[in-house]
Structure formats: structure tokens, C-alpha cells
Amino acid sequence: MLKTSRTYHYPAGRNQWQTLLNSVSFLKNPIKVISRNMKRFGGTYSAALMSKRRFILTEDPAFIEYVLRDNHSNYQKSELSAKTAARLFGNGLLFSNGEFWLKQRRLIQPAFHLQKIQGLQQIIATTVQEVIAAFPSGEKVDAYALMQKLSFTVLIQSLFDIDLSFETASELSRGFTDLQDFLLKEINQPYRKLFYKVNHAERNILRKAKKIKAILKAIINQRRSSTGTYHDLLDMILHATYENGEGMDEEQIIDEILVLLFAGHETTANTISWLLYLLATHPSDAMKLRASISKISIFESPKDNYIQAVVSETMRLYPAAWMTDRVAVHDDCFGPFSYPKGTIIIPFIYGLHRNKIHWKDEGRFDPERFMFSDPAQRKKVKNFFPFGAGPRMCIGNNFAMTEMAFILYELVKNFEFSPTGDIPVMWPLITLRPKNLFVGLRRITPAVS
Template identity: 50%
Template sequence: METKKKKYNLPDGYSLFKTAINSVDFLNNPINFISKSMDVYSETYSTSLKRNKKIILTQNADFINYILKENHRNYKKSKLSTESAARFFGKGILFSNGDYWLRQRRLIQPAFHREKLQGLNNTIIKSISDFLTDFPTGESIDIVPIIHKLAFNILVKSLFDINLSPQIMEEISQIFSDLFEFLNKDVNQPFRKILYPVTGEKGKNLKKAKRLRDIFKRIITERKQENQNYTDLLDMLLNSRYEDTGEPMHEEQIIDELIIIIFAGHETTANTLSWLLFLLSCNIEILQKLTERLKNISVSESANDEYVKATISEGMRLYPAAWMTERVAIEDDEFGEFSFPKGTIIIPFFFGLHRNKYFWDEELKFKPERFIDDPKILKSKNYFPFGVGPRMCIGNNFAMTEMSLFVYLFFKEFEISATGQIPGMKPRITLRPDKIILNINRIKS
């Protein structure tokens, strides 16, 4: 008997042929390309991966909310963003799916609760203060690599509150940066894979990943031999127990999660802070208001200060480090007028959502006050810097505290001014600035 082929109502968009001819434009500047396509089609459009395999891109708040939260059970992360990445970075919660992900998430989440994290505040403050001692000053300084190093130091110190030698710190940092670069290229230039057998690139990076695991393994072994309590994230992971069995994680799982915390928490925070300094340098009145505010609060109060939080939130609205994410439909699904088959990839485009002129008043303007005048928008479905639903960022409290403490400590010691150079956006796995060139002076006391 002949079975009738099911008809779906996919959003308008690019055919396979048009997708192919536009692929270079897309890869060169995905944010521009997606934004322009949304002007041509609509805030939800489709593109083709192969025959009968569609990708739907959307900046529609309700659709994003539906995929990531309301009907999240029907969606998982794609193979590319789980299995491919896991070969190098292990299968910690960012790169896993299904029951394994849920069990790990339940286990780890309590370590990231606000109260638990308070024990890390002193470590973070010390890391930032130490770093600021040698912070470069002068004219035309590119802050991007400097802030990246700072965010990396804070995270590693929060994971392992021990004195790692500068060589080991450098080695861990270099391996992460190499693996991150490799994964970026793997995702953005998939055709490069054909060359791996010739260039040996994959093998070299797998070796680096193994070396990283060996370093972490040694740290864990030394920790287990000590008879001392720490307040760092490693101790929290070592002490956590599965609800069902009461057992701890295996050592390899702890290593997976340590790597994931650095992977997910380093670039995101570094990029957010770099964009924030750029925005503040171009908005003198807001910078003045912020520094005035800091004069009246203590460092520990900064983490809960309304204006500090609003300033960081507004930075993340304009430059969300996680500018998009992706999910794959497990079964056929429909939303509004659209219906689509299982296997369809959906891309929630947070960058577009955060600059949607139908929701945001003066959408391109840096206006922290909007979060104070209407605090509800922080929790609205038009603002997802940390994602939404059960896979929402586990480190959001950590990141907000770290960034607030940085803002406080940095502006107590330094003044910045703009150079007129507008940074370019490099949307890869995260939204990087290419360079951010500022003038920086130490405030004379």
C-alpha cells in the first residue's frame, strides 16, 4: 500500500541551492546574514542543510520560549554540539543529552546556588585585585586578550584554590585556547575535516585534550591525598552525591565537568566584560553615574547593586556572549502556523531577540535604566542572555557576581576613555569582539 508523504508547513526561506550560494556570506558574518535574512523573510525563516533537512532560525520570543522551555522534552542538542565537541572537551553537562545530562545537572546544580557561591567571593576578589596590580595603562590598549586572561585566572582559581605554577596555568590556558580555536573552525568550516588525515590536526588536538585531562587528574589525586577542606568548586564537585545511589562521581566525570566549567564560563564572561568596557567608554554619562554609585557601596554590596546589575544586563542585551543556540526536534512538532518534521534543527537567535525594535524602545541604545524602570523585563521572554528552560546557564549567578566584583574593583582604580575605534563582531561559538582599543589611566589617590 502506498503511504502518503506527510506535508509540513515550514517557514519561507532559502532552498538548498540558495543556501549553498550564500554559504560564504553566512560563514563570513553569520549575525549580519541572519539579520538581513529576517528582514527579507520574517523573524522566523528556514534554510536547507540537505534535501528534506531544514534549519529554522528564529528571533520570535514565543517560539524560542516554546523550544527551550515549554516543549523542551521534544528537543535535544545536535550531534555537532555534543558528540563532536565531547571528543575534545569530554561529556560534561554542556555536551550531553537525555538521562545522562539530567543526572549530572541535578548533581552539579546545588554547587552553583547563590549561597554556596558566597564562599568563593573572597577568592574572586583576590584574583581580580592581584590581576589589577599589573593591569596595563596608557593609550590605545587592546583590552580583549587582557580581560580573557583575567577571566581565565578567576575561573581556574575558583575551581582550584591552590597555587598552580605560572607554567601550568599557561599550559592549561594554551590548551584551552587551541582546542577552542579548533572547535570554532570545525563548526564554522566543516569542509576542513577532509584535510585532517593529511594535516594531522585532529590527532594533535586529541593529544592536547589528553594532556589537559592528565593535569586535572593529578590535581584531583593530590587533593584526595590531602586532609584539608577547601571552599573551591573542585571540593564541591568531589563532595556531591547522586540522589539515587548516594555515590560520588567517577574521577573521569569530575574531569569532564571541570573542563566544561572552564569552557562555558571563560569566553562568555571575558567577552561580556570586554563589550561592557567598550559600551561604557562610549557612554560617558552612564560611566559617571556608575562610578558615582560605586563610591557609596562596598565591594560585597556591588554584587547585589541595582545599577551595577542593570549596567551589566544592558551590556549582555546588546552583545549576548551566547548569541544563538541550537536544538534538534526529536519528533514532528508544530508551533503557530508552522509544522516541521523530526530532525529539524531550530536556531534561537538571541542577538536578534535582544535588539527586536518591536519590544525594545531605542533598541540600539545603551540604556541600563530600562532594567530599573521596568525590572520585569529581566525575567521577560524577550531577554535570554543566560538561555531559558532546564538547560539555562548553570553559572549565571557566578558570572553576575564575578562581573559585578570586577566592575567595582576596576573602576575604583582605573579611568577609561574611548579611542573612536569601533570593534568588529566575531560571532563564533561565542560573540567575540575582534579588538577593543581603549585609553586606560590609573586614578591618582
């Protein structure tokens, strides 16, 4: 039985004034502030903004599973970031809720089944090989810039397996980065909104969003009038039908494509950038990887035990989705806590992945934790949610694991990595972006036989 409004039992935590006082350091480094509070309050705490609404932040795996999986029907994505994002990126899967979300998820999910991703492998592998072949050698490189370009190109090619002109590809990439940067500023520095009318920032960005949509529309129309055969994501999306046999309208197709680009490009770029840093600073693991890939082809890499373990351990230490959020639709309770509808629950994935109760030597990069004689075990690892959990779990996880394995394979096959002495820092925006992440890259000259 749920309590009346006067008897809710929130976890201990920060009141409105403490939250306000903390807000400057929070905006500067949310992971540090949340981690400090987690330690103080034992893994779950509450915070309050000036509105009556409370937040509950948790790194308790049981609470996280309760919200994301066991009682998921009582939780929706919070409108805090979703509403802002939807204005620029439309009403795609990531930003929708309720019946509409379910209908869209059922429609799009089949395109991301493992068998379908296997059909995309050739496109992903060729793109990865082409982009990596042009990487610089003998230099200190900005790993994030390289990986962002790589993951964007892979996603664009997987969506549209056509030769986009250089101008169109650049316009898409530039425009998309502008939209993302604008969204980040809006979420992290909400006071900027006050100036939008004066400096026309809002009008300009909406114009850019319109331009991107026009490019996508032209690509879709070109495809619809083509008689060729395609095996890309666009083909699967265009042929997907609802239960009544109808497909999506053009506007919704564009929104879903935008969401795939939004959700799939930076998450992968961040993970692979951190992975490069870890390999540059852990040469013995890089050597082990080199030995592992010498016996297999690129297409076998997604099943390779050690490659999977290295990627998983990277996502444990640097989960691209470092937190997520849900809002309670009805009053609810978990363990000793009870809270009213409207409460925002924040699963703090980063904290859980680095919690010493669950992970021995929690800060150490140790891929051995994820080595299993039966690969099916990897999907059952406890206290590990890089792709979320429950019905809203990442739809692109098979795609991402395949892509990251291919990238890792090609990088290790072609390059040696070295540390540069620069210390990267975590920049927790919507995803856990690295800042100042430089790596030494030297192309391995193939031995002359």
C-alpha cells in the same frame, strides 16, 4: 494533531540552492545574513542544507520559549557542534542529552546555587583584585586579551583554590585556548578536516587534550590526598553525590571541569570586553557607575541596581550566546508551523535582543531599561535571554553575574576609560567575540588626604 510528512508547514525561507549560494557570506558574517532574512521573512524562517534536514531560525520570543522551556522535553542539543566539541572536551553537561544530562545537572546544580556562590565570593574578589592591580595604565589596551586572561584566572582559582605553579597555569591556559581554536576552525571551516590526517593536526590536538586532562587528574589526586579544608568548586564537585549516594568517577569529574572552563570563560570575557567598550564610549554612564560604587564595597556590588543594569544592558546588545540550537526529537508544531523530528531550531538571541518591536531605540546603550525599584523584577524581564531559558538555562549565571559585578567594580574604582577611535567588530563564533576592541585605560591616582 500532527500532520503527515506531506503536509508539514515550514515557515517561508530559503531553499537548498539559496542556502548554498548564501553560504560564503553566511560563514563570513552569520549575524548579518540571518538578520537580513529575519527582516524579509518576519522573524522566523526556514533554511535547508543539501541534506534533507531543515533548519528553522527564529527571533520570536514565544517560539524560543516554546522550544527552550514549554516543550523542552521534545528538544535536545543538536549533535552538529556537540559531537565535535565532545571529542575534545569530553561528555560534560553542556554537550550531553537525555537521562544522562539530567542526572549530571541534578548533581552539579547545587554547587552553583546563590548561597554557594556567596561562599566563593572571597576567592573571586581576591583574584579579580590581584589581576586588575597588574593591568597597564596610560595605554591603549587590547581589552579582549586582558579580559580573557582575567576570566580564565578567576575560573581556575574558583575551581581550584590552590597556588598553581606558573608553568601549570600557563600550560592549562595555552592548551585550553588551542582546543577552543581548533574547535572553532572545525565548526566554521569543516573542509579543513580533509587535511587533518596529512598534517597531523588531529593527532596533535588530541595529544593536547590528553595533556590537559592529565594536569586536571593530578590536581584532583592531590586534593583527594590532602587533609586541608577547601571552599572551591572542586570541593563541591568532589562531594556531590547521585541519588544512590555515589559520586562521579574521575573521568566524568574531568569532563565536567572542562565544560565549566569552556562554558564559563569566554562568555564572561566577551561580555566584560564589550562592557569596557561601552563605558569608554559612554562617559556619562561611566560617571554614574563611579558615583554608584563610591558608596558600596566590592561585596555589595552584585546587588547594586545600576551595576546590574549596566551588565544586563551589555548582554542585551552583545549576548555572548548569540544563538543556540535544539533538535526536535518527535514531530512538532508551533503556531502555523509544523515540522518533522530531526528539524533543527535556532533561537536567534541577538536578533530578539535588538528587535525594535520589543525594544525602543533598540541599538542604543541605555542601562535605564534595566533599573527596577524591586530587583526581583530583573529576573522577569521579557524578550531577554542572555542565559537561555528552561531547564538547560546557564548553570553559571549567578557565578557570572557576581564575577562581572566584581570586575566592573574594580575597573571603575581604579581606572578611567577612553575611546581610541578603533571600531570593534562582532566576531560571531560559538560566542560573540569582539575583534579589534581597544580601549584607553588610565589608572586613577588615589587622592592624598
